[in-house]
Amino acid sequence: MSAGDDLFEALFQAAVEAVIVIDGVGRMKAFNPAAEKLFGYRASQVLGENVSLLMPEPMSSEHDGYLSAYRETGDAKIIGIGREVLCRKSSGALFPADLAVGEGRTGKDRFFVGVLRDLSERKRLQESLAAREAELRLILENSPVATAVLDGEGRILDVNPTWTQQIGPSTEGLSTLEDALAANERSKLAKAVGAATRGVAYSARHRIVGGESTSRIGTLLLAKLPEHEDDRVRLLCQFVDETEQINTERQLRQDREVLAEVSRLSVLGEMAAGIAHEVNQPLGAISNYAEAVRIKLGEGGDEKLRELLSKISSQAQRAGQVIQRLRSVAGSHQLEQASTFELRTLIHDVIELAALDARFVNVAVVTDFPGNEIFAIADIVAMQQVLLNLLRNAVEATAQAGGERVTVRASKSDGRARIAVCDEGTGIAEEHFEQIMQPFFTTKASGMGVGLALSQNLVEANRGRLWFENNEDCGATFYVELPLTSEGVEHDV
Numbered sequence: 001m002s003a004g005d006d007l008f009e010a011l012f013q014a015a016v017e018a019v020i021v022i023d024g025v026g027r028m029k030a031f032n033p034a035a036e037k038l039f040g041y042r043a044s045q046v047l048g049e050n051v052s053l054l055m056p057e058p059m060s061s062e063h064d065g066y067l068s069a070y071r072e073t074g075d076a077k078i079i080g081i082g083r084e085v086l087c088r089k090s091s092g093a094l095f096p097a098d099l100a101v102g103e104g105r106t107g108k109d110r111f112f113v114g115v116l117r118d119l120s121e122r123k124r125l126q127e128s129l130a131a132r133e134a135e136l137r138l139i140l141e142n143s144p145v146a147t148a149v150l151d152g153e154g155r156i157l158d159v160n161p162t163w164t165q166q167i168g169p170s171t172e173g174l175s176t177l178e179d180a181l182a183a184n185e186r187s188k189l190a191k192a193v194g195a196a197t198r199g200v201a202y203s204a205r206h207r208i209v210g211g212e213s214t215s216r217i218g219t220l221l222l223a224k225l226p227e228h229e230d231d232r233v234r235l236l237c238q239f240v241d242e243t244e245q246i247n248t249e250r251q252l253r254q255d256r257e258v259l260a261e262v263s264r265l266s267v268l269g270e271m272a273a274g275i276a277h278e279v280n281q282p283l284g285a286i287s288n289y290a291e292a293v294r295i296k297l298g299e300g301g302d303e304k305l306r307e308l309l310s311k312i313s314s315q316a317q318r319a320g321q322v323i324q325r326l327r328s329v330a331g332s333h334q335l336e337q338a339s340t341f342e343l344r345t346l347i348h349d350v351i352e353l354a355a356l357d358a359r360f361v362n363v364a365v366v367t368d369f370p371g372n373e374i375f376a377i378a379d380i381v382a383m384q385q386v387l388l389n390l391l392r393n394a395v396e397a398t399a400q401a402g403g404e405r406v407t408v409r410a411s412k413s414d415g416r417a418r419i420a421v422c423d424e425g426t427g428i429a430e431e432h433f434e435q436i437m438q439p440f441f442t443t444k445a446s447g448m449g450v451g452l453a454l455s456q457n458l459v460e461a462n463r464g465r466l467w468f469e470n471n472e473d474c475g476a477t478f479y480v481e482l483p484l485t486s487e488g489v490e491h492d493v
Helices: 003-014 033-039 059-073 120-142 161-166 189-197 243-297 303-332 343-360 380-400 451-461
Strands: 018-023 028-031 083-088 094-106 109-118 146-151 156-159 202-209 215-224 234-241 339-342 364-368 375-378 405-413 416-422 465-470 476-485
Touching: 018 033, 033 083, 033 109, 059 083, 094 120, 146 161, 161 234, 189 202, 189 215, 189 234, 215 243, 243 303, 339 343, 339 380, 343 364, 343 380, 343 405, 343 416, 375 380, 380 405, 380 416, 380 451, 380 476, 451 465, 451 476
Parallel strands: 364 405
Antiparallel strands: 018 028, 018 109, 083 094, 094 109, 146 156, 146 234, 202 215, 215 234, 339 375, 375 476, 405 416, 416 476, 465 476
């Protein structure tokens, strides 16, 4: 045996793939150890036997015909090409194999060399992968979470039925994830997609606009999927719809706020009842004493003193009416009477009451009125109390900030009568916007926090509106808006 023969024999024996050599009529001439292990035959059992022994039907019966046709026509079906075939073990068990066939000659004799690789494990993995993919597809199709597969640019490749129901009719309707987002939320999406393609998962709350312009709020999730054989980046995108939950929570918060408001108003009602009981009696006494002194002075008394005593009596009576109105509004949200009044007259009367406080802190109260008269319909005593409270707050805010004046304006706006009280204070801090009108909330060191809350209730009980805005330069302006009416016409509230 030559050195070449020795080398061939060594390679033949050491080959990890099954190698089988057959002659021109299909008899096996060589069967290496790898083939013995693969088929379960010893070489001594198969040498000289037809190779069809290793094939299942109908290939076993047809194989000799293939060889005969090849010898006659030279038309190769598998030689030099290779293909997947089904093989049979000594036990009769079948297994798939990758078969490559080469042809050779020794003199006039023709022989064929077959190299087989067992595909059983690969087939098992493929079937397992296919089953797993089908399982995942089934889960995806029935998932209650809107799910889509995106490419690395955020384009939608595939969606599940939930995505179609919640966000868009199909991948044709929404070509990119950006199409599904509300316009004001698209700017940060590109960064999120870019981060996800690098393996950084993304999770944030977004507003999704569906195919029929329906709006949903929920958590958007982005994560990189394992790369396929084509090495293309794919992203898993899920949208967890939280719209109903958010709406329910919002409704619960509103319900709690309403209950809290009712509770606060109940407390206010009790306070107002106590105040009315305790204060009305001394107020009545003040009015009576002042009137008695005025009468005692007689017609010949000091006219200035008589005027002051008359004002004391009048204001004591008005204070009693204010207490009764506060009690009525805090307790039942209803006022007993309303009348038509002119805004300028109301404002002048209230400014006169607040003038002493303003002069004491060197703050001027000025007015800005239109040329024509403006008549409103409301409970005038209640509106006096509201305006007095706003005016005193404005004077105090202006004085604390070193301002010089408070401006009170009267105007018409959208068919309503409007009063504006503008101060030169520091304005309302943004964090207090939601609380400033709530009962018992105050930014004053010695305040009770009931003035604005009661004022708002009084205005709303008169079919009006009370709100505020911060001025562009400094301070804040509080607005009172009331029903507008014609001069001399009275209405029931």
